[in-house]
Amino acid sequence: MVQLLSTEQMAEFANSGCLFFDGLIDNETNKEFLNDIGHTDIENVDNMQKYFQNIKASSSIPRIPAGTPLKNAYQHKSPLEKIFQNEVVAGAINSLVGSESVVDHQFLHLTFPTKYFKKTNQRQMSQVNHQDSTIDPRITFDIQLFYFPTDVTKEMGGTRYHPGTHLRIVNEMGIAKYQNIKGQKNIVCKAGTIGIFHNGLWHGAGVNFSDEIRYMFKVRLQPTEKQELLWDPEKKYKPLPNKALYWTDENQEKTVNDILMKSYPWQEADTNRLDKINTIKFWRMLTGNKNLDIDYWLTRIENELY
Amino acid sequence: MPKRQKVLVLYLKFPSLEAEVISWATFDGTGQKLHMTGDSDEPPYPTGLDALLDGWRLFQSSQAIPEHPGEEFRTSYLKHEFFFEKIEEGDF
Numbered sequence: 356m357v358q359l360l361s362t363e364q365m366a367e368f369a370n371s372g373c374l375f376f377d378g379l380i381d382n383e384t385n386k387e388f389l390n391d392i393g394h395t396d397i398e399n400v401d402n403m404q405k406y407f408q409n410i411k412a413s414s415s416i417p418r419i420p421a422g423t424p425l426k427n428a429y430q431h432k433s434p435l436e437k438i439f440q441n442e443v444v445a446g447a448i449n450s451l452v453g454s455e456s457v458v459d460h461q462f463l464h465l466t467f468p469t470k471y472f473k474k475t476n477q478r479q480m481s482q483v484n485h486q487d488s489t490i491d492p493r494i495t496f497d498i499q500l501f502y503f504p505t506d507v508t509k510e511m512g513g514t515r516y517h518p519g520t521h522l523r524i525v526n527e528m529g530i531a532k533y534q535n536i537k538g539q540k541n542i543v544c545k546a547g548t549i550g551i552f553h554n555g556l557w558h559g560a561g562v563n564f565s566d567e568i569r570y571m572f573k574v575r576l577q578p579t580e581k582q583e584l585l586w587d588p589e590k591k592y593k594p595l596p597n598k599a600l601y602w603t604d605e606n607q608e609k610t611v612n613d614i615l616m617k618s619y620p621w622q623e624a625d626t627n628r629l630d631k632i633n634t635i636k637f638w639r640m641l642t643g644n645k646n647l648d649i650d651y652w653l654t655r656i657e658n659e660l661y
Numbered sequence: 662m663p664k665r666q667k668v669l670v671l672y673l674k675f676p677s678l679e680a681e682v683i684s685w686a687t688f689d690g691t692g693q694k695l696h697m698t699g700d701s702d703e704p705p706y707p708t709g710l711d712a713l714l715d716g717w718r719l720f721q722s723s724q725a726i727p728e729h730p731g732e733e734f735r736t737s738y739l740k741h742e743f744f745f746e747k748i749e750e751g752d753f
Binding site for chain 2: 533
């Protein structure tokens with residue numbers, strides 16, 4: 356039985372563009388995945404390229420033609436099949452892109468420690484900020500699922516990401532000039548953690564200053580059905596009524612709308628308001644409610660009498 | 662003495678130098694420090710004005726471009742961009 360996301364989790368995703376499930380995958384499956392890719396003691400790894408090529412040649416990670424249904428993508432009883440059949444993972448996928456999603460692509464990212472760059476006289480640089488994978492003005496969205504088979508410490512330079520950037524329409528590395536963005540986060544997590552990003556979320560890999568190799572397995576999934584109330588098949592969600600604005604009572608109870616309207620320190624004063632408007636439009640799509648509003652942002656500008 | 666340029670790019674919360682820094686990038690032509698993406702969580706200055714007070718010279722800022730009709734609610738790149746420089750002399 357899959358465990359669908361709650362309305363609060365969906366609102367968190369709609370607002371921030373990401374969700375995390377810390378240490379979700381059990382240690383046995385993590386070990387199985389690492390054994391399958393030939394993970395070994397760092398002392399036995401001599402050459403970055405050779406190690407990577409060996410993983411590609413010997414692991415059971417299949418070559419999946421783009422557009423393959425996720426349910427047919429992974430070998431029976433393989434560690435990756437177990438991960439995608441985990442009731443929380445499957446529930447999150449079904450809630451966001453439906454039960455008939457297809458694989459766009461997958462990749463095992465490896466980030467090597469400093470000594471390998473010194474040995475080959477290469478400059479060890481972080482990956483610049485970018486959005487995957489090209490200008491994408493769709494309402495429909497894809498998700499990118501990240502699996503971390505080992506612990507990721509701060510020194511290991513886990514994926515850097517910028518919550519709330521997912522609805523900004525940019526062109527891939529067109530955001531590379533933003534070296535640092537206020538409120539930026541780096542993934543620091545336990546082995547078995549799953550992260551899910553909206554395809555528009557700005558991100559990049561950090562530098563690995565530890566002595567261990569960092570692994571991150573990524574799969575991009577595309578929906579084949581409308582993404583309306585997939586998390587709420589009984590259609591229990593009802594929009595909240597309008598509330599007073601600005602001149603308000605203190606200590607009001609927090610609601611789903613407060614999750615949806617959260618601001619971030621990187622947002623400009625003017626564009627922050629447009630970010631809120633776009634989040635409300637996104638929530639309209641996710642809930643299938645074309646008239647829904649929060650804090651009067653859309654009602655105000657849709658009141659056109661001429 | 663040879664001269665080298667250091668460039669500081671600040672993105673501000675609104676289009677005035679008194680505004681808070683929300684994003685930043687530094688490129689050091691002297692070669693003394695290699696800056697890279699994600700290398701600092703705190704901005705070098707709280708506002709654009711603080712950069713001026715520390716001797717950075719502004720040489721470019723973003724224009725105010727009206728939103729395209731029909732695209733008024735589309736959000737994209739950070740808007741309020743300011744380029745500063747410092748020229749340093751030394752034995753590089």
